[in-house]
Amino acid sequence: MLNTPELALSDYLQAVKLVIDDIFDHEVWVRAEVRSVNSRGGHYYFELAQKDDAGQIVASCRATLWKFKAQTVINQFVKQTGRQLESGIGILLKGKAVFHAQYGFSINISDIDPFYTLGSLAKAYQANLNRLHEQGLITLNKSLSAPFDIRHVIVIAPENAAGLGDFRADADRLASTGACCFEYHHATFQGNHAPDEIRQAITTAVGGFYQTHGRHADLLVIIRGGGAVGDLAYLNDFELASLLAKQPLPVWVGIGHERDNTLLDEVAHTRFDTPSKVILAIQEQLVSITSLAKLAISQIQKISQHRLSLAKQDTKHLLWQHKTASAYTLKQHKAQSNSLLTKTQASTKTAIATQKQRVNHQLHRHQALL
Numbered sequence: 001m002l003n004t005p006e007l008a009l010s011d012y013l014q015a016v017k018l019v020i021d022d023i024f025d026h027e028v029w030v031r032a033e034v035r036s037v038n039s040r041g042g043h044y045y046f047e048l049a050q051k052d053d054a055g056q057i058v059a060s061c062r063a064t065l066w067k068f069k070a071q072t073v074i075n076q077f078v079k080q081t082g083r084q085l086e087s088g089i090g091i092l093l094k095g096k097a098v099f100h101a102q103y104g105f106s107i108n109i110s111d112i113d114p115f116y117t118l119g120s121l122a123k124a125y126q127a128n129l130n131r132l133h134e135q136g137l138i139t140l141n142k143s144l145s146a147p148f149d150i151r152h153v154i155v156i157a158p159e160n161a162a163g164l165g166d167f168r169a170d171a172d173r174l175a176s177t178g179a180c181c182f183e184y185h186h187a188t189f190q191g192n193h194a195p196d197e198i199r200q201a202i203t204t205a206v207g208g209f210y211q212t213h214g215r216h217a218d219l220l221v222i223i224r225g226g227g228a229v230g231d232l233a234y235l236n237d238f239e240l241a242s243l244l245a246k247q248p249l250p251v252w253v254g255i256g257h258e259r260d261n262t263l264l265d266e267v268a269h270t271r272f273d274t275p276s277k278v279i280l281a282i283q284e285q286l287v288s289i290t291s292l293a294k295l296a297i298s299q300i301q302k303i304s305q306h307r308l309s310l311a312k313q314d315t316k317h318l319l320w321q322h323k324t325a326s327a328y329t330l331k332q333h334k335a336q337s338n339s340l341l342t343k344t345q346a347s348t349k350t351a352i353a354t355q356k357q358r359v360n361h362q363l364h365r366h367q368a369l370l
Helices: 009-023 067-081 114-134 162-176 194-213 229-235 238-245 263-267 275-369
Strands: 028-040 043-051 057-065 090-100 104-113 152-157 181-186 219-223 251-254 270-272
Touching: 009 090, 043 067, 043 104, 057 067, 067 104, 067 114, 090 114, 104 114, 114 238, 114 263, 152 162, 152 194, 162 181, 162 219, 162 275, 181 194, 194 219, 194 229, 194 238, 219 275, 238 263, 251 263, 251 275, 270 275
Parallel strands: 057 104, 152 181, 152 219, 219 251, 251 270
Antiparallel strands: 028 043, 028 090, 043 057, 090 104
16 A cells, blocks of 8 residues: 555646546536526526436536626526526536636536527426326316306405506406405515415415305406516416416416416416406406396396286276176175065065954954953
């Protein structure tokens, strides 16, 4: 062992650096997932990783996007994807391996392909969509009956969002008439923590309403509006979509984009392009049932009047029948009374005559005796 050559750590690492500089002296495209990223002084520092199918990390390293390239690369990425570089997204980076005896291995990034990230997001979207289909969640909320009389609406939206302002302009007017009540809950709709916040807002709002009223609200509305298209990716969360699908009340969503769907659109009872169209649909439903109510009242009045008219006619007819029957009965009774009176008078006259004869006979007998 004493004859084995010895190297200082710095010498050994310097030799490793020479090998890396010699073999990896050119840039290559590398796929990786961003574990974390932060910016200092215009430079961007990444922690990158690769995971296996079980989600276990099988490789990791540091990477740096230096200030002189950072602005161009970051701006292009955000413009194409609508998202910031952040943890959890997959990227395809162009870089060169560097090794430093003190700081170890890292990659100097010169470019990031935004279209790879878009493809990665699309692939993840389709995988989640297939999973929702397999579990029967796409049609679960759609199978609920559409709300008829919309009296109570729970609204989940980002606080102070432009879309919420448009929605409330008409919602407040409806509420002021007493036609419908709206209960608002807020959550952020962008960033990696967005799905968790929205799930918590939904659970709290729906559960709280049931505890207070002993029944579910008539409608759950999810609106956003006004954000970048790329921010929609934060809403493509399987657990969030699953929670929406399993709600015991119809879910209407107005995310705010005509061409781009999210998983929330896929599982919702009804999808609208914008928050304004959601409140318009609620208003139209209320107008519709009001018209139906007016029509029903009008029909009831007509039926009531018709039945009342028939009842009056029946009453008049019955009264005439009673009068006719009473007159006939009275006439019969009068005839019977007259007949009885005649018979009584005749009988009385006969009896008087008979009695008179008897009296006269007795009188004659008495006179004879005298």
